[in-house]
Amino acid sequence: MKFSVVVVDDHVLLSQAIVGLVDSFDKFKTLYFCKNGQELVDKLISPKNIPDIVLMDINMPILNGIETTKYLKQHFPQIHVLALSIEENENTILKMLRAGAKGYLMKDTKKEILQEALLEIMEKGYYHTNTTTQILVGQLTKKTDQVALKEREIEFIKQACTELTYKEIADVMFLSPKTIEGYRDSIYEKLSIKNRIGLVLYAIRNNLFTP
Amino acid sequence: MKFSVVVVDDHVLLSQAIVGLVDSFDKFKTLYFCKNGQELVDKLISPKNIPDIVLMDINMPILNGIETTKYLKQHFPQIHVLALSIEENENTILKMLRAGAKGYLMKDTKKEILQEALLEIMEKGYYHTNTTTQILVGQLTKKTDQVALKEREIEFIKQACTELTYKEIADVMFLSPKTIEGYRDSIYEKLSIKNRIGLVLYAIRNNLFTP
DNA sequence: AACAAAAGGGGTAAACACCCCCATTTTAAT
DNA sequence: ATTAAAATGGGGGTGTTTACCCCTTTTGTT
Numbered sequence: 001m002k003f004s005v006v007v008v009d010d011h012v013l014l015s016q017a018i019v020g021l022v023d024s025f026d027k028f029k030t031l032y033f034c035k036n037g038q039e040l041v042d043k044l045i046s047p048k049n050i051p052d053i054v055l056m057d058i059n060m061p062i063l064n065g066i067e068t069t070k071y072l073k074q075h076f077p078q079i080h081v082l083a084l085s086i087e088e089n090e091n092t093i094l095k096m097l098r099a100g101a102k103g104y105l106m107k108d109t110k111k112e113i114l115q116e117a118l119l120e121i122m123e124k125g126y127y128h129t130n131t132t133t134q135i136l137v138g139q140l141t142k143k144t145d146q147v148a149l150k151e152r153e154i155e156f157i158k159q160a161c162t163e164l165t166y167k168e169i170a171d172v173m174f175l176s177p178k179t180i181e182g183y184r185d186s187i188y189e190k191l192s193i194k195n196r197i198g199l200v201l202y203a204i205r206n207n208l209f210t211p
Numbered sequence: 212m213k214f215s216v217v218v219v220d221d222h223v224l225l226s227q228a229i230v231g232l233v234d235s236f237d238k239f240k241t242l243y244f245c246k247n248g249q250e251l252v253d254k255l256i257s258p259k260n261i262p263d264i265v266l267m268d269i270n271m272p273i274l275n276g277i278e279t280t281k282y283l284k285q286h287f288p289q290i291h292v293l294a295l296s297i298e299e300n301e302n303t304i305l306k307m308l309r310a311g312a313k314g315y316l317m318k319d320t321k322k323e324i325l326q327e328a329l330l331e332i333m334e335k336g337y338y339h340t341n342t343t344t345q346i347l348v349g350q351l352t353k354k355t356d357q358v359a360l361k362e363r364e365i366e367f368i369k370q371a372c373t374e375l376t377y378k379e380i381a382d383v384m385f386l387s388p389k390t391i392e393g394y395r396d397s398i399y400e401k402l403s404i405k406n407r408i409g410l411v412l413y414a415i416r417n418n419l420f421t422p
Numbered sequence: 423a424a425c426a427a428a429a430g431g432g433g434t435a436a437a438c439a440c441c442c443c444c445a446t447t448t449t450a451a452t
Numbered sequence: 453a454t455t456a457a458a459a460t461g462g463g464g465g466t467g468t469t470t471a472c473c474c475c476t477t478t479t480g481t482t
Contacts, residue, residue, distance in 0.1 A: 010318065010319065011297060011318040011319070012318070012319045012320060012321055013229070013232075013295075013316070013318065013319075013320045013321070013322065013325060014225050014228065014297075014318070016232065016321065016322045017225065017228030017229050017231060017232050017322070018224070018228050020228060020231040020232055020235065021224075021227065021228050021231055024231065035319075084224075086222060086225075086297055105224070107221065107222040107223070107224065107225070108221065108222070108223045108224075108246075109223060109224045110223055110224070110227065111224065111227045111228070114224060150459090150460090152460085160408075161408065161412070162408065163404065163405045163406055163408055163409045165436085165437065165438090166437075166438075167437085175461075175462090176461070176462055176463085177462095178461080178462050178463055178464090179460085179461050179462060179463095181438085181439085181440095181462095182460090182461070182462075182463095183461095184438090184439080185439075185440070185441090188439080188440090193374065194374045194439080195374055195438075195439075195469090196407070196408060196438075196439095197371075197372065197373065197374055197407060197408070197411060198374045200408060200411055200412075201372070201411075201422050204415070204422045205422055211412050211415045211416055211422075361428095363428085376468090376469065376470090377469075377470075378469085386429075386430090387429070387430050387431080388430090389429075389430045389431050389432090390428080390429050390430055390431095392430095392431095392470085392471085392472095393428085393429070393430075393431095395470085395471080396471075396472065396473090399471080399472090405471080406437085406470075406471075407470075407471095
């Protein structure tokens with residue numbers, strides 16, 4: 001009996017190609033593939049559609065990889081999620097692992113590694129490359145001042161990634177310009193940045209804003 | 212006799228998967244794959260490594276898809292380049308086509324389309340989806356004020372995508388602050404932007420700067 | 423010599439960054 | 453239940469940086 005795999009990725013060509021790869025492995029076969037997390041969630045209603053492993057992209061429209069993984073962890077904890085993403089920063093990888101992914105494969109993975117990862121996940125329940133481990137360790141040694149941005153601040157940051165002035169941002173957020181400046185000042189402090197350019201770069205690097 | 216294909220992409224897993232797909236097509240077989248343009252250029256020194264078609268990613272380290280395509284157009288005009296990229300903006304697609312690519316496949320391509328594209332390129336010499344055509348047409352109707360940025364201005368824009376002040380940028384570029392402001396003013400005019408945030412966004416969207 | 427870029431400059435008002443402080447509301451601890 | 457402590461929204465003032473004018477000198481090309 002082969003283990004069943006589902007591929008969830010909005011890059012159809014990549015999905016289909018991965019399906020081909022997986023099917024070439026001895027112990028694995030693909031059930032189907034989805035273009036986003038919502039499609040997967042819909043599919044899972046039928047018990048025959050429940051796989052052993054989900055190969056999950058992170059950046060997807062509608063329902064992204066992180067949210068989808070959280071959902072699976074809650075409703076289908078028996079499904080192993082292996083994150084498989086093209087190019088992500090460390091923060092995103094961490095979010096994915098925190099959401100419950102059992103492993104993370106980066107873009108420069110070889111197909112042999114993919115097979116190895118699938119096997120190890122079925123045997124041991126997890127798979128971590130040296131790189132992933134290094135990132136995790138690096139994150140631990142790094143200051144744990146997990147910058148906690150509030151909802152309102154995040155909304156402000158998004159607005160700050162435009163050509164609007166702070167006064168205009170205050171208008172669209174129905175707040176006093178002074179409050180906006182207050183947000184800005186405390187955010188600058190938290191993120192150790194000096195000006196709005198730094199803020200924009202932070203927002204982009206942390207997926208608060210996509211240019 | 213099958214047509215030969217080479218895959219050039221820094222995403223090894225994707226490359227290997229594409230190789231699998233291509234080999235499953237009747238009329239095509241892959242010769243090898245490369246992780247960047249430089250690798251390809253090196254390979255092509257040997258005549259037996261010259262393929263009929265190159266499936267080329269755009270964003271790659273060392274030698275990117277656009278530069279590589281330009282090189283091929285000059286030195287190996289008989290090789291057909293089919294751009295195959297994950298997610299790009301219209302501008303990049305255009306640059307790729309201008310560099311000499313015979314077609315462009317987007318991320319949501321199905322494998323049947325890939326085969327169709329390969330066939331059509333060998334038969335007609337080009338392949339263009341409706342989407343690509345639409346972009347081209349849209350670009351034509353759009354104002355042709357192709358913003359011509361000078362070398363020095365581009366260098367300045369890159370520096371402007373940091374937390375440096377203009378004075379500091381002037382220092383690192385060995386220019387007077389006033390000259391820098393002059394650059395800025397003329398760029399703002401050309402790009403119809405109002406402040407440095409707009410400049411940063413432009414730079415990112417046009418790959419002058421990668422956050 | 424003629425002309426066009428490129429580089430540099432002065433001045434001004436708006437926007438921004440960075441201080442200080444205060445009132446109310448929420449949350450947490452006693 | 454009471455109180456302390458955050459969190460939230462707002463304000464005053466100041467110096468710096470930006471944005472946007474209009475203008476001069478230097479440099480390079482033909």
